[in-house]
Amino acid sequence: MFKNQLKIAWRSIKKQPFLNALNTFGLAIGIAGTLIICLFIYDELSYDQMFLDSERIHRINVDAKFGGPGREMSQVSAPMAGAILNDIPQVEEVIRFRPWGTTSLNKIDSRELVLEDNATWVDTNVVSMFGLKMLYGDPLKALEQPNSMILTKSAVEKHFEPSSAIGRELIVNEGQTFTITGVIEDLPQNSFLAEYSVFMSLMGFQDAFQNEWGNHNYNTFIKLKHNADAADIAAPLQGMMERYLIPYAQQFFPGITLKEFEAAGNYVNYSSMKLTDLHLHSHRAEDMGRNGDINNIYILSFIALFLILLASINFMNLSTAYSLKRAKEIGIRKTLGSNKKGIIRQFLMESGLITFGSLIIGLAMAWIALPFFNDLAEKAISIPYSSPVFWLVLFAAAILLALCSGSYPAFFMSKFRPARVLKGSGETSLGGAKLRSGLVIFQFAISVFLIIGTLVVGEQLQFIQNKDLGYSKDQVLLINNxxxxxxxxxxxxxxxxxxxxxxxxxxxxxxxxxxxxxxxxxxxxxxxxxxxxxxxxxxxxxxxxxxxxxxxxxxxxxxxxxxxxxxxxxxxxxxxxxxxxxxxxxxxxxxxxxxxxxxxxxxxxxxxxxxxxxxxxxxxxxxxxxxxxxxxxxxxxxxxxxxxxxxxxxxxxxxxxxxxxxxxxDYRFMDDSFNEVYENERRLGKIFIIFTSLSIFIACLGLFGLAAFNAHKRIKEIGVRKVLGASVGQITYRLSVDFLKLVGIAILIALPIGWFAMNRWLQDFTYRIEIGVGIFLASALLAILIAMLTVSYQSIKAAIVNPVKSLRTE
Structure with a gap:
């Protein structure tokens, strides 16, 4: 039975090459786009999870206001680490980083300086706390002595063979001489330490041992004991203010109390943030590494969902529309004894074949597009072909997609009544038109929403680029070091x-x-x-x-x-x-x-x-x-x-x-340096454009197919109208207006939703645009224009057919 249904499914697909090409191609684009976005999201969500006990590691933050606007900082004072270790029993381990920026290294017998973009002073337990892979050297003793350093493999190879580097010396910043005591594996790109290649022992950095509670220069991380969580340390952390910071401040303001400090409108609030949350949730001064934004993940998640929904809707729309042409086939099947379940299985088999064909094409499309997407997103994402989990998830998703996309057409067609369809009464009375109209509205509402998002992001970036900054950044060369x-x-x-x-x-x-x-x-x-x-x-x-x-x-x-x-x-x-x-x-x-x-x-x-x-x-x-x-x-x-x-x-x-x-x-132009600040938004804008274009294209494929079906279904009506004197323009208008009404309803639905969502996105900017009427008008007009171009081709094509041929067609 299965083999028989498979053969019939394949023959049915070959009988409708235009319809099934649209279905397959639309699904393939949706699958490719969704797969790329999902791989990007997975990469973003996996940041810092490779570190040992990453779920127990937190960073200490401070929100402070003292004689000016409040600040949210990722760095705390040098003595904070020791106080935490002494006063909070739930903390197992503490480590501090003191980033040092661009640093030069050179061998003692060479004047050739090699620049490393990011170096940092760090406590001795960096290897053990984060589980870094030590290639050479003792992980427990590598940074115990002053003027000792650990280098990544790539950094040490610029001077020595990694296997013979231990004990060798390098001059740092043409000053102090440091001994290489460890070589670690290059750090993963999806980690907060990805850009750091030089780790110098804080044992030789005097500032790290000063009791200066007023200076905030150290990114401080703690590892909680098992069964402890952030809530357990919240109160003791905040208690540091009264226990240490106020006594320190009394050196300068004798007699000051916490109550007086807060009464003046000032505050110092300590908190912790999970290591695995830093990349997407931290936007603080002096963050280590380049952070993303959880809001962008939400936006891209919705875009991925929209893409696959649009492709599924296309399938449902086109399948139910063209099923009317198979009404007599289903009537004969039922007359000859086919039951409802058998017909449902048959049509699900067809949707399954189309879906898995689309999956193969979609994978090929994703493989071709991924290098270009990596360049855009500055990622090194690849399709994990060797992962069984990836294939399991992919095939499970494909089966689910086949069921979701094919179930309504299958159930819809299985309900046809043999007596009605065999009499020929009935293409217009078989139903499904309202659902198809609703799905077209949904498709274009999503497309209009994405157009609004694209325009708002572009306008905000244009606003930033053109705003009077108060200084001149054009034609200014910045020379470092x-x-x-x-x-x-x-x-x-x-x-x-x-x-x-x-x-x-x-x-x-x-x-x-x-x-x-x-x-x-x-x-x-x-x-x-x-x-x-x-x-x-x-x-x-x-x-x-x-x-x-x-x-x-x-x-x-x-x-x-x-x-x-x-x-x-x-x-x-x-x-x-x-x-x-x-x-x-x-x-x-x-x-x-x-x-x-x-x-x-x-x-x-x-x-x-x-x-x-x-x-x-x-x-x-x-x-x-x-x-x-x-x-x-x-x-x-x-x-x-x-x-x-x-x-x-x-x-x-x-x-x-x-x-x-x-x-x-070492130089760069100031406008390039300025643009780096908004690189996330710039990338988001480009990604918006790409996937908005894909979503519109998918929606247009469905509209194109429905317009073709509608024109075919009304071919005799068109012939009669032409015989009675209707012009090509009048017929084109009659065939197009119904679709344009649906697009109009979609626009009315999408505009308020788009305004709300993008207004929320703009709240992150103190200086931002107001979403004006022009953006909504441009979005609406663009959607109408796209719909008109899509529908008018089929409408004009049908309108210019010889009426004699139309009236002879059965």
Whole structure:
């Protein structure tokens, strides 16, 4: 019986090549798109799960507000780790990371410097706590001694053979000499440590042993004991504030209490977050690694669901529509003794064959498309062909898809009454039209929703790109590692400024693009109570900083090298004046101290107020900031004139190489650095475009098939209308208008849902667009245009047929 049903199913599929090609191709696209998204989601959800006891590891966070806007930080103070280990019995182990950014390494007998993008100081138990795979060295003793380091295999291969690297020495940042005591396997790409290649022992870092509760520089992780959870440590963690932080603050504010601190509107809240939640749920300052966003996972999950639903709806719609052509076949089957179950099995067999054919084609499509998707998403995803679980899930999903897609057509067709269908009464009375209309509405509602999402993401990115940032990021070259030039940095800058293609240049500690920064407490002269503290960043810059970046003054003046007292001058931003409670004019001439006690022996006189500029993501408000004159080296920003940028960069590199021949010239353009901040949104926008296009294409396949069926079913009506004088345009309109009504209903359903969903997405941005009527109009018009193009082809094709031929057709 099974063999017989299989043969009949195959013959039935071959009899309807157009219908089944649409079904197969539509399902294949849906399967391919859904598979790629599911692999992406699985990769995102698997972050950090490879580490030993990852479910027991948590990171300590702190939310703090003190003299300015609140901050959500992923770093806590150095003594926090010891206090946790001593005071919270549920904690088994603690570890600290002190990220150190780009670091140079060179062999003792070589001046050739090799840059590693991410190095970190770390406690001695990093290998054992995270279960890192040690290739060479003792995992328990590798970082016990000061000036010892562990390198990844890729990092050590740049200097020595990994097997002979233990005990060899490297010079770090042209200063200290470190001994290699361990080599670990390269870290997985889906881990928070993926970008780190150098791990230096904190035993040789004096700052790690200071009792400085006010500085937050250490990413601190704890491992809970078995049967303990985050709720058990929440109260003891928060108790650290009164137990340690308040006594520390009393050195500067004698007599201050927790109640007084909180009464001034300040707070310090400690909490923990699971290691496996960091990638998708943490958006804090100084996160280690590049994080994703759980909201994007939700969005992509819905898109995957929509894709497979659209493909299934196509199958159901086309199958039920074309089943009317098989009404007589079913009537004869029933007359000859076929029962309802047999007919259902037969049609489920057909849907199963189409589904598994689509699965094979969909897998091939996914395999072809995956490299392009990896480039877009910056991933290294692959189809796990060798995994039995993957194939089990895939075939189970295919069977479920075949049942879901084929069950309604099968049950629908099994209900045909032999007497009615054999009389020929009845293509119009067999039913299913309302359901098909509902499914078309659902398909296009999803498509319109995705169009709205695509347009909103694109508009927000355009808004970010075009918004006045308060500084100039175009044609600005950023050169890193200026501290390696030491006393030659000033002469390097002056020589670069002499180039005809260079407009200006500046040396500074920070620039308005992502980098590791910390805040400090500042006080107006004469106000030393904690209510008067202003928590803001203090950037050390040179005299050309404002001009090079085109920063605008609201009041006062710029730094002037001819005025000797400007060495103790300060320029603050508008946010700082707001926190100080003074206007931009009133604050001029005021003296500000950085810290209290001995730290406040030097005062800075405010000489200017700079207009707020965005030095952080537009998800955040612009926080207080101060600029001071100093010889601090970190970056050099070079403002270029229009022209041949490659030639200019080459000339600057030549000047660099003449001063530091062993160090590679590390540079980038500021607009590229700015764009990195919004890379997640940019990728999401591109993914939206791709899968929105796929969903629209799938919906159009179904609409195309239904339009073809509708035109075929009404072929005699068309002939009669033409004989009675109807024009091609009138007939095309009559055939198209019913479908366009359905699309109109879909638009009315999708618009409010799209507004609600995308408005929620925009809430993550402090500076954002308003979703205007234009986006809804564009989405509606695009959906109508696509539907018209899809339907009109079949309508026009039917309208131009010779009426004589139409009226002869049975």
């Amino acid at each position: 200026l501290n390696r030039l030491n006393n030659q940095a000033g002469s390097f800058k002056e020589e670069v400024k002499q180039l005809s293609q260079v407009a200006d240049a500046t040396l500074s500690e920070f620039v308005p693009t992502p980098s590791s920064r910390t805040d400090s407490s500042f006080f107006l002269e004469g106000k030393t109570d904690q209510e008067s503290a202003v928590n803001m960043q203090g950037w050390r810059v040179d005299y050309d900083y404002m001009n090079t970046l085109d920063l605008k003054l609201v009041s006062g003046r710029d730094f002037d090298p001819s005025i000797a007292t400007d060495s103790t001058a300060m320029i603050i931003n508008e946010s700082a004046t707001k926190v100080l409670g003074l206007s931009p004019e009133e604050v001029l001439g005021k003296r500000v101290a950085n810290g209290l006690g001995e730290d406040a022996l030097s005062y800075y006189t405010v000489i200017g107020v700079v207009k707020n500029f965005h030095f952080e993501s537009m998800r955040n408000v612009v926080r207080p900031l101060s600029l001071r004159i100093s010889n601090s080296l970190g970056y050099m920003a070079v403002k270029l004139k229009s022209g041949n940028f490659e030639e200019t960069v080459s000339k600057i590199q030549g000047i660099w190489d003449s001063r530091s021949p062993g160090l590679s010239f």
